[in-house]
Amino acid sequence: MNKISICTVCMNRLKHLAKTLPVNIRENMHYPGIEFVLLDYNSKDGLSNWVRSNLSQYISSGILKYYKTTEPQYFDLSHSKNMALKLASGNIIGLVDADNYAGPAYVDWVNESFNQHGEKTITTTLMKDSIPFRDQGGKLCFSNDAFRSVNGFDESMIVYGIEDVDLVNRLEKAGGKRVFIDQDKYRQYIGHSNVERLVNHRLPNDVDAILMRVSEEGTDNSGRILYLLRDHSFFEVSYAFDSSAHEDWVNSFAGWSIPPNGQKEGTFDQENKGILLKFKEGQTLRLQEKDSKAMSYRAANDNSSWQCIPKDDAMYYVVLMAYGECVNRNKFMENDKNDKSVNQDGWGKGTVYLNFDMTNPIGIV
Numbered sequence: 552m553n554k555i556s557i558c559t560v561c562m563n564r565l566k567h568l569a570k571t572l573p574v575n576i577r578e579n580m581h582y583p584g585i586e587f588v589l590l591d592y593n594s595k596d597g598l599s600n601w602v603r604s605n606l607s608q609y610i611s612s613g614i615l616k617y618y619k620t621t622e623p624q625y626f627d628l629s630h631s632k633n634m635a636l637k638l639a640s641g642n643i644i645g646l647v648d649a650d651n652y653a654g655p656a657y658v659d660w661v662n663e664s665f666n667q668h669g670e671k672t673i674t675t676t677l678m679k680d681s682i683p684f685r686d687q688g689g690k691l692c693f694s695n696d697a698f699r700s701v702n703g704f705d706e707s708m709i710v711y712g713i714e715d716v717d718l719v720n721r722l723e724k725a726g727g728k729r730v731f732i733d734q735d736k737y738r739q740y741i742g743h744s745n746v747e748r749l750v751n752h753r754l755p756n757d758v759d760a761i762l763m764r765v766s767e768e769g770t771d772n773s774g775r776i777l778y779l780l781r782d783h784s785f786f787e788v789s790y791a792f793d794s795s796a797h798e799d800w801v802n803s804f805a806g807w808s809i810p811p812n813g814q815k816e817g818t819f820d821q822e823n824k825g826i827l828l829k830f831k832e833g834q835t836l837r838l839q840e841k842d843s844k845a846m847s848y849r850a851a852n853d854n855s856s857w858q859c860i861p862k863d864d865a866m867y868y869v870v871l872m873a874y875g876e877c878v879n880r881n882k883f884m885e886n887d888k889n890d891k892s893v894n895q896d897g898w899g900k901g902t903v904y905l906n907f908d909m910t911n912p913i914g915i916v
Contacts, residue, residue, distance in 0.1 A: 553665055554584040555658045555692070556639030558646050560631040562592040562623070562751050565601055567650040567741050573605065575653040580614055582658045590635040590903070591619040592626060603907060610906050618903040618913075626751035629704035629714045632689075633899030636698060637915050645674070645692030653690075654737035661692050664730045670694050673727045676738065677719050682800040686740050688715045690732060693722055701725055705893040708882055710754055710875030716801060717883040721893070745868035755871055757781055762838075762848065762857040763870070774807075776870050777828075777857065779819060785828060786816045788874060802880065809877040 557575070561568045572589065579585055587609070591598050602610075602617050609615035618638055623631070636644050643665055647653045654660075665672045674692040676684045701721045708714045723729060732738060749755045757780050764775040774790035790807050797806040817830040824840040826848065838848035838857055846859035860867045886893060902912045 552584050553643045553662050554586065554641040555582065555661055556586040556588055556636075556641030556644045556695075557653060557658065558588040558590065558632075558635040558639055558644065559649055560590045560592055560635050560646075561594055561598060561649045562626045562631070563594050563596045563598075564649045564747075564751075565594065565596045565598045567743070568598070569601060569605070570741060571647075571649060571652050575647060575657075576606075576609055576614060578655040579653055579658045580609075581656075582662070584641070584662075585614060585658055586639065586641055587615045588635055588639050589615060589617050590631065590638065591617065592631045592634075593619075593621050593623045599907070617906050619907075620901050620903045622901055625753040625756060627706075627709060627753075628711065629706045629708050630899065630901075632714075633703040633706065633894075634901050634903070634915055636695075636703065637899040638903065639695065642695055643692055644695050644698060646689055648687075648689045648740075650741040650743060651687060651690055652739040654734070654739065657737055660734070660737065664692075665694075668728055668730055671697065671727045672730050673697075673719055673722050674730050674732055675719050676732045677716055677729075678731065679720075679723070679729070680801060681798075682716065684738055685800065686742065687732075687738050690737075691715060691719065693727065697722055697725065697727060702892050702894040703898045705882065705886065706898050707893065708879045710878055711749060711752055711872060712804075712876035713879040713883050717879070717886055720883065720887055724887075724890075745865070745872060749868055749871055752875075754875065755868075758871070761860045761867060761870055763860055763866075765856050765858045776874075778874065779826070783818055783820070784816065785819050786814055787828075787830075788877075789813045790873070790877070802884075804873050804876040804880070807873055807877060809874075809881060 559572060576587055599619060606615055610617055632646060661674055664674050676687045676690055682688055704714050704718050758778055759781045760779045762777040774792055777785060777787045779785045788809055791810045793806050796803045815830055817828055820827045826838045828836040837851040839851055841847045841849045848857040899915055901915050905913060
């Protein structure tokens, strides 16, 4: 019988974890070779106290191992997952997100899948050419040896999205066999907004304002988005859109992508009723305030119009997601084209503490 480790990472998502993790444990603890690993990725929402009050019996019995790190300031999908999976002791290791239910007897199904298809099995909801269940893309299982052989999740993907698609693709290229999670009882989750999805990541906390180039009619004219950061740096992205790829979530973000040379960077200064952008290439762009109430600008150079997207507008988080997913897709495609190993300088590094013992730091190398 395989020993199976189910890992969950949580940063400030206690309201979801409190609903899912107790159920996941109860519905799978009957399996003799089960281990649950919970990595508290420096949560500030009372996660540690909640675990102590509600899950101590599972820690005492050895079913649950609770690790905490105090180092990260922001949530990093690839790094956090690498840390958790490196802490797992099973010969089969897997992930269940904090907002996902594993499903009754999920680990039995995983064990049967590996027994049937062999040690190169990858249980996943991700298909080679499609992502049919975007909110469950992070539910994965693979062998511990296979995971380590590909150096884990690519930690150069520091923005949101596609890190799971990339990992499964690299595991498959290394000889892995996808086994699709095809039962609804294993695909239940708690839905949530894009705000909740992104709020703990670095980029949304670094961005001060987002401007979209618009036509005089107020519609998107060119796919150009300007991201102004709090440190007075910026990047301007010229997105490409292919309507035929609208449903192709593997290769695009609902049809959107960032083409080669589609991103320019620089610094900016706030001026009286305006913004002066200084590109690294040497050119400048001065945006003059056109309507302070609507937060719109007109470019002095080319007379184009730019509209600030309010932070309470749903589009604000869509364009944040678009950037992360498009940047990471380009990295995924780059990884797919070559056999160069990811994370050549190490991965999943950090210091954790086991089961509330803050006197004995454990280094992950």
